């Protein structure tokens with residue numbers, strides 16, 4: 392017997408092609424059908440449909456105009472943006488701190504139209520036309536706001552993280568007239584947490600400012 396290998400598998404057999412087996416028929420039609428289906432999907436997606444899909448994916452945007460610390464500010468924002476994020480990330484005002492971001496610590500307190508507000512829980516887009524005051528807007532050039540000065544006088548902070556929120560809340564508390572006693576101040580400042588435990592001195596600072604008013 393010869394052990395020589397052929398150069399190729401040889402010429403194709405002559406005569407009519409053999410009928411496809413069931414297996415080759417299914418394999419062929421599946422491949423062609425898949426290509427047709429894929430082609431149909433691509434060809435069927437008109438540009439307007441693609442644009443509609445991408446528009447549906449885009450976050451809803453809105454325009455908001457605010458007066459922040461006396462300055463008119465306008466922004467186009469994702470409607471889900473909190474006032475806190477707008478102030479910190481778009482308006483470059485990082486004085487208002489993000490603590491829990493859930494309305495529990497008070498680090499985010501700002502004044503909106505003179506009232507204390509949880510900026511982390513407030514949608515900025517709802518405040519069109521409002522006046523917002525943050526801790527950056529309290530001082531008069533180099534002259535501290537009386538409550539800022541009182542915090543210094545009373546040594547009412549340690550790490551300082553809660554301090555902007557405490558001061559804004561204290562300003563609101565004084566304006567609201569809830570300063571008749573230390574207990575009343577404690578009650579009306581109870582939404583502001585201080586991890587360093589400076590509560591006694593914070594209350595003294597609010598008292599000092601309220602007395603000097």
Ligand code: FES
Pocket residue numbers: 488489490491492493494495496497498499509510511512
């Ligand atoms: S950051 Fe909003 S209450 Fe804590």
Ligand code: FES
Pocket residue numbers: 547548549550551552553554584585586587588589
């Ligand atoms: S001074 Fe540190 S959390 Fe209040």
